[in-house]
Structure formats: C-alpha cells, structure tokens
Amino acid sequence: MSETPQVAIVGGGYAGFSAAVTLARGGARVTLFESSRTLGGRARVVDKYGIGLDNGQHILLGAYTETLRMLRLVGVKPSVLETRRLALVYPGHCELRTAPLPAPLHLAIGLLRAKGLDWRDKLAMARLMRQLKRTRFRVEPDRPVAALLADSAQTDKLIRLIWEPLCVAALNTPVAQASAQVFAHVLRDSLTAGASASDMLLPRLDLSELFPVPASRWLAMRGHTVRTAEPVKAILRYEHGDGYRLDGDPWESIYDHVVIATAPYHVAPLVESLPAMAPVVAQIGQLKHEPIVTAWLAFDGAVKFPEPMIGMTGGYGQWVFDRTALGGPEGLVGVVISASGAHQDIAKEALEIALLQELQAVLGPLPPLLWSQIITEKRATFACTPGLVRPKTLTPEAGLWLAGDYVASEYPATIESAVRSGVIAGRSILKRCGLKEQFFP
Structure with a gap:
C-alpha cells in the first residue's frame, strides 16, 4: 500500500461526490465509479427533445449549509440558484x-x-x-x-x-x-x-450540472479519477493483504477504503462476499420506499405564474414550477407529486389530463400542449416513519463506509442529507488515516 490513502467511491451522486471532494481536500487519492453515463445518481438529468429535465424537481433551502459549502468549494457561482424568501x-x-x-x-x-x-x-x-x-x-x-x-x-x-x-x-x-x-x-x-x-433556492441548472459535473471537473483538475459507465459488480477483500478490490475496476487497483454511495437497494449485491456486512444488509432491507412523480409539460407559449413555485390542492398535483422563470425554455412547467397516493392508481395518460385540468383551474387558459414527460421514481426516498433506525456511516467491515441520504441522521432523505453523509464518510476516513481537510472554510 502507498502512504497516500487510496479510496474508491462507488456512486456518482451528491453523496459520492461530497465524499470525494472531502477526501481530496485531505490528501487522499480518489477514484469514483458511476455505473451510468450521467452523473447525479437519483438526482440527475434526463434528455427530452434536447432539453435537460431533472428526474425530479428539487428545491434547496438556505438551511442546506453543507450543500451550499460544497457548491462553493467546486466553483459553482451563487447566481445559479434563484433565491427567494x-x-x-x-x-x-x-x-x-x-x-x-x-x-x-x-x-x-x-x-x-x-x-x-x-x-x-x-x-x-x-x-x-x-x-x-x-x-x-x-x-x-x-x-x-x-x-x-x-x-x-x-x-x-x-x-x-x-x-x-x-x-x-x-x-x-x-x-x-x-x-x-x-x-x-x-x-x-x-x-x-x-x-x-x-429562503428557497431554486436551481437554474439541472441537477447533474448543479454539483456532480462541476465536482467531477474539480477532481480531474487535481489528478483524481472519475469513471462513468463502469458499473462495480462487487467489493472484494484483497487476497494477499489488507484492502479491497472492485469487480468491475479495469485497473484492478487495491484500495485502502471504499465508500458505498449508491442507493440503499444496491448495497446488498456489492457486499455479498463480506459476511460482516450481513447485519447492515438486513437493516437496509427493512427500509420501505416512497415514490416521487414529476410531470414535465411543455406548452406552445408563455404560462403566467404568480410565483416560480406555487401549490395546488384538492387534486393530484402538489407543487408547480415555472421553469421559464428559472432559465428554462418558454412554456416549460413541472408538476411534482410526492409520496404514495391516489395518483398511483391511474394511467399516465389520465394523470396528464387531470394535471392539465388542475393547472387550468389555477392559472387560467393554457397554450396548446406541445409534449409531456412523466417521470416516476418508484423508490425515490426511504419512508421516513417514527422510530426508524437507519444504518450508520461506519460499518462492521473495516475500511468500508456508507454514504447516502438514507444513512442515519436527524434529517429526511434530501440533497442536504446526502451531502452531509458524504462529508461525514470522507472526514471519518481522513481521521482514521491521520489526515484532515486543508483550507477548511
């Protein structure tokens, strides 16, 4: 093993990149693996007619202190967030x-x-x-x-x-x-x-471009590696000493530490060969999940909103976003339906018609609809129920760590909790190696 800690991160979402940036600032050597070609994990961009659509419309809050700090660290300008009371x-x-x-x-x-x-x-x-x-x-x-x-x-x-x-x-x-x-x-x-x-902070960029993409550039400029479209199939103990190998790593490198920053339901197959992880896998298996549906509606003309984000009540839609006011093309509207509910019992076509009727009741006559895209994340987050015991960052397997919005904290599954989990994982590894972040803001 080299004196510089070699750390692999499995997962290119907000948790994985937060861990990677934290580790890089402390002097570790980072290699991040993302199975998809698109960075962002469950907060990512989807292409529709050349327009980047978030798989789920998100807002940030001024209370998201770690997310905002991470954005500053990788050079994201504050102007990419529309700040409103x-x-x-x-x-x-x-x-x-x-x-x-x-x-x-x-x-x-x-x-x-x-x-x-x-x-x-x-x-x-x-x-x-x-x-x-x-x-x-x-x-x-x-x-x-x-x-x-x-x-x-x-x-x-x-x-x-x-x-x-x-x-x-x-x-x-x-x-x-x-x-x-x-x-x-x-x-x-x-x-x-x-x-x-x-304060509500509404991103003017898609969720991939907001943090994962600039974080990837930040890491590359400092000699670290981000590998996309290379899925890791399993995490294996190194046969001839301490450390880990990754099934799927074309370099067959040996890593001192591995951070699993995937969705919780991807953890089990990764650690199948590590018996000490069985209790953690069982704990993760107890988590239930809730969906998020985002309906993207593109109209042939401007749609008038009193605010970039408004609420709806009495129907299926919950929150409506004017993407035009946030730097998107004219006439693009996002409708969000969080958690399980009656909307799951009807077909997408019927849901689209119902949402159009609800929008018209709130905003008045609408321009003709050009196209629509309904994106359903069936397991968007864990169900945040009373007394829920969530897995910790530290695992029974020495050198193996968890990061993600489902990891134990005071908060629900949000971008902020994902970022915080990555920072905690990164700092825990640095502390274990006798290192600490440089230029701590």
Missing part, C-alpha cells in the same frame, strides 16, 4: 410569505400578514411552533405527524395548506406515517433558525 402560495386559497426581517420576526410577521388564513388558523400555527420550541424540538415519543398536529389542535385548513404540504415535500412520506420527530428537525432548522435558513 419562503412563499407558500396557493392561488385563490392561501398566501404565506416570510417577511424581510431577522428571525423569528420574519415568520411571525409573515404569519400575521398571511392571506387566506383566519385568526384561528394563525393562532394554531403559533401554538404548535411555541410547543416545539418549549420542548427544544424533541417529540417524545416519536409518532406520526398527523398525531402531532391533532395533539396541538391544528385547524383543517392549516393542515391541508401548510403542514401536510410541507411534511410531504420534506419527508416524502404521508402525514399519517411520517415521523413527527424528523419533521420537527426540519421546522427547527428552516423556520426558526436565521431568516435566510428558510
């Missing part, structure tokens, strides 16, 4: 915007000025936030979000227009099954931290 806008129903004031006034004044909510709604929302602050955002015992909302006497309108949409968007799990404790962490770090923490 939190605005929950349901045309004709409700409008809640945070005020341009320091926390907690930004939320308090925003709530006082909210349209479509009466005093009963506003008092109920304030009551829940006070209750969570009193308990330091601990929910004991953990229970479904629906139970937490019932316990604090939230109104039907508030649940339908504020809490349920926020929960489903953040945890990708229906309120009847979602963890109240994890939801409390989300509210703590987004609504009660600094005013900028609740």
Whole structure:
C-alpha cells in the first residue's frame, strides 16, 4: 500500500461526490465509479427533445449549509440558484410569505400578514411552533405527524395548506406515517433558525450540472479519477493483504477504503462476499420506499405564474414550477407529486389530463400542449416513519463506509442529507488515516 490513502467511491451522486471532494481536500487519492453515463445518481438529468429535465424537481433551502459549502468549494457561482424568501402560495386559497426581517420576526410577521388564513388558523400555527420550541424540538415519543398536529389542535385548513404540504415535500412520506420527530428537525432548522435558513433556492441548472459535473471537473483538475459507465459488480477483500478490490475496476487497483454511495437497494449485491456486512444488509432491507412523480409539460407559449413555485390542492398535483422563470425554455412547467397516493392508481395518460385540468383551474387558459414527460421514481426516498433506525456511516467491515441520504441522521432523505453523509464518510476516513481537510472554510 502507498502512504497516500487510496479510496474508491462507488456512486456518482451528491453523496459520492461530497465524499470525494472531502477526501481530496485531505490528501487522499480518489477514484469514483458511476455505473451510468450521467452523473447525479437519483438526482440527475434526463434528455427530452434536447432539453435537460431533472428526474425530479428539487428545491434547496438556505438551511442546506453543507450543500451550499460544497457548491462553493467546486466553483459553482451563487447566481445559479434563484433565491427567494419562503412563499407558500396557493392561488385563490392561501398566501404565506416570510417577511424581510431577522428571525423569528420574519415568520411571525409573515404569519400575521398571511392571506387566506383566519385568526384561528394563525393562532394554531403559533401554538404548535411555541410547543416545539418549549420542548427544544424533541417529540417524545416519536409518532406520526398527523398525531402531532391533532395533539396541538391544528385547524383543517392549516393542515391541508401548510403542514401536510410541507411534511410531504420534506419527508416524502404521508402525514399519517411520517415521523413527527424528523419533521420537527426540519421546522427547527428552516423556520426558526436565521431568516435566510428558510429562503428557497431554486436551481437554474439541472441537477447533474448543479454539483456532480462541476465536482467531477474539480477532481480531474487535481489528478483524481472519475469513471462513468463502469458499473462495480462487487467489493472484494484483497487476497494477499489488507484492502479491497472492485469487480468491475479495469485497473484492478487495491484500495485502502471504499465508500458505498449508491442507493440503499444496491448495497446488498456489492457486499455479498463480506459476511460482516450481513447485519447492515438486513437493516437496509427493512427500509420501505416512497415514490416521487414529476410531470414535465411543455406548452406552445408563455404560462403566467404568480410565483416560480406555487401549490395546488384538492387534486393530484402538489407543487408547480415555472421553469421559464428559472432559465428554462418558454412554456416549460413541472408538476411534482410526492409520496404514495391516489395518483398511483391511474394511467399516465389520465394523470396528464387531470394535471392539465388542475393547472387550468389555477392559472387560467393554457397554450396548446406541445409534449409531456412523466417521470416516476418508484423508490425515490426511504419512508421516513417514527422510530426508524437507519444504518450508520461506519460499518462492521473495516475500511468500508456508507454514504447516502438514507444513512442515519436527524434529517429526511434530501440533497442536504446526502451531502452531509458524504462529508461525514470522507472526514471519518481522513481521521482514521491521520489526515484532515486543508483550507477548511
């Protein structure tokens, strides 16, 4: 083995590249393997008529501190993110915007000025936030979000227009099954931290170009290797000493450490030859998954939006994005449906018709539809349920680490949790090797 730690990373998504950048900054030698030709993992670009479409429309929050730090490190300019104060806008129903004031006034004044909510709604929302602050955002015992909302006497309108949409968007799990404790962490770090923490950051680039592609360039410029379209079939112990070999590595290199940064359901076949990993595989196997559906609709002409992101209620669609306002072509609209629900019981053609009717009811007459693309990620995230025990970064197999949005943390499966998991894996390896990141910001 060389004195410089040789680290393989399996998976070219946000977790894998965050681990790679962290390791490279600490002096390790990194080789990253991605089975697809497209970087980004489950947050990636799909081509349609020469237009790059995200496989699922994402937003970032100002509270995504590690994601924003990673973007800065690899040279991504802040202008690629459209920054807007939190605005929950349901045309004709409700409008809640945070005020341009320091926390907690930004939320308090925003709530006082909210349209479509009466005093009963506003008092109920304030009551829940006070209750969570009193308990330091601990929910004991953990229970479904629906139970937490019932316990604090939230109104039907508030649940339908504020809490349920926020929960489903953040945890990708229906309120009847979602963890109240994890939801409390989300509210703590987004609504009660600094005013900028609740800002919505809407990417002007597709999800591959936002971070994985610039991170790949950053690594290549520093002598590290990113190999695409080269799937790793298995991780094997080196027969003649310490370290690992990868079935699928054309160089047949020996690595001191390996970070598995794939989706959780790809872990088992990779570690089949490593008996110590059996408990981890069993734990991962207990995770349930929830889908995300994104309907991309391209119209022959401009579509007028009151905000780049609006909410819909009473139908299948949940959030609608004006991609034209975010640097996309004129007339491109994205409709997102998170978690499991009634939309899974109808055909794509019927869903498209229903979404067009819902959009017209909210936005008025629409231009003719040129084309559509409905993208379904059946296992987009794990189901974030009460008391869920998630696998840790450190595994029983020395030198083998996990990274991904499903790895144990306070947060649900988001880009931020994926990035944080990669950073933790990278720093854990550096610490094990007696190294640390240089020029730590």
